[in-house]
Amino acid sequence: MSAAAALDEVVVRNAEPILDDIVRRLKGGGLIPYLGPGVLPADAGVPTSYAALAEFFSAKVALPRRARGNPWASAQFIEGRKHRKTLDALMAAAFAEPVAPTPLHEALASCPQIPMIVDSWYDGAMRSAFAQRRNRSAGQGPERAADWGEVQGITRAGIGEFLWFRFYDAEGGEVSAPQDEWRTLLYKPHGGVAPADNYLIADSDYVEVLTEIDIQTPIPEIVRARRTNCGFLFIGCRFDDQMLRLYARQIMKRSKGPYFALVEPDGLTRNELRFFETEAITPLAASPARLAERLTELA
Incomplete structure (x- = not known):
């Protein structure tokens, strides 16, 4: 089968009818958005892909040929040769x-029925969207500042604690556990720049995580609970690396389904197409911007 035929067999080109169903499921709390770097515009001012992050490292540090173009190997080299603090400073x-x-x-921040949003990139745009929603609602009824919270994966390098993640409230303060009033949970499995500069990026960061992730230890219990009766919608995500596929598979593990992915069909690899088929993910030829439009139109 040709590559074009494989695409046409797997990817739904006419996505509009399914988008309407996806919007209803999101607004009803039955789908969990899973955001990747592709949701950001090219001029966001930060790296918007793993390739761009690898280029950033190469521009800052002289890397060996084996590490160039690979963000995880680049980060591992920087940590090993220059110290973890240097790597964290470069990520910041x-x-x-x-x-x-x-x-x-x-649009997602305006859907309080969504039980959880997974954000797999390091930027703080989703947190900012929640903050903006709070500012808009100030003085317009009951205070909703505390109806969401965040959990981030953390590196275990040098922390001296048996921790896989940390919780943060809407103000950015660390809390010991998720709060009962959190209607929506923001889950950053790889960490993020806000509010506390947590980053999983070096190969060493993932050694213990990938050893334990099959038994779900690194995934917070609240994440496991909130996914149970939901499906997932992958937006702006690429799965052209085995680690990215493994993480997505483990985060959606034991969830109810269904599963969808918004994709740019012509750029997909055979491994990505195989991943979609294996995990029963329906790839749709639709953009994040189009989904935002439909969420607004069907408000």
């Missing part, structure tokens, strides 16, 4: 520019 510099929420971030 890469994502220092505040990213304005896109219409999609804003």
Whole structure:
């Protein structure tokens, strides 16, 4: 079978009817958005792909040929040769520019029925969208500042604690556990620049995580609970690397379904197509911007 035929067999080109169903499921709390770097515009001011992050590392540090183009290997080299603090400082510099929420971030933040949003990139746009929603609602009824919270994966390098993640409230303060009033949970499995500069990026960060992830230890219990009766919608995600596929598979594990992915068909690899088929994910030829429009239109 040709590559074009394989695409036509797997990818739904006429996505509009299914988008309407997806919007209803999102607004009803039955789908969990899973955001990747592709939800950001090219001019966001931060790296918007793993390839761009690898280029950022190469521009800052002289890397061996084997590490160039691979963000995880690049980060491992920097940590090993220059110290973890240098790597963390470079990640903070890469994502220092505040990213304005896109219409999609804003639309998702305006859907309080969504039990959880998974954000797999390091920017703070989703947190900012929640903050903007709070500001808009100030003085317009009951205070909703505490109806969401966040959990981030953390590196275990040098922390001296048996921790896989940390919780943060809407103000950015660390809390010991998720709060009962959190209607929506923001889950950043790889960490993020806000509010506390947590980053999983080096190969060493993932050694223990990938050893334990099959038995779900690194995934917070609240994440496991909230996914149970839901499906997932992958937006702006690529699965052209085995680690990215493994993480997505483990995060959606034991969830109810259904599963969808918004994709740009012509750029998909055979491994990605195989991943969609294996995990029963329906790939749709639709953009994050179009989903944002439909969420707004069907408000």
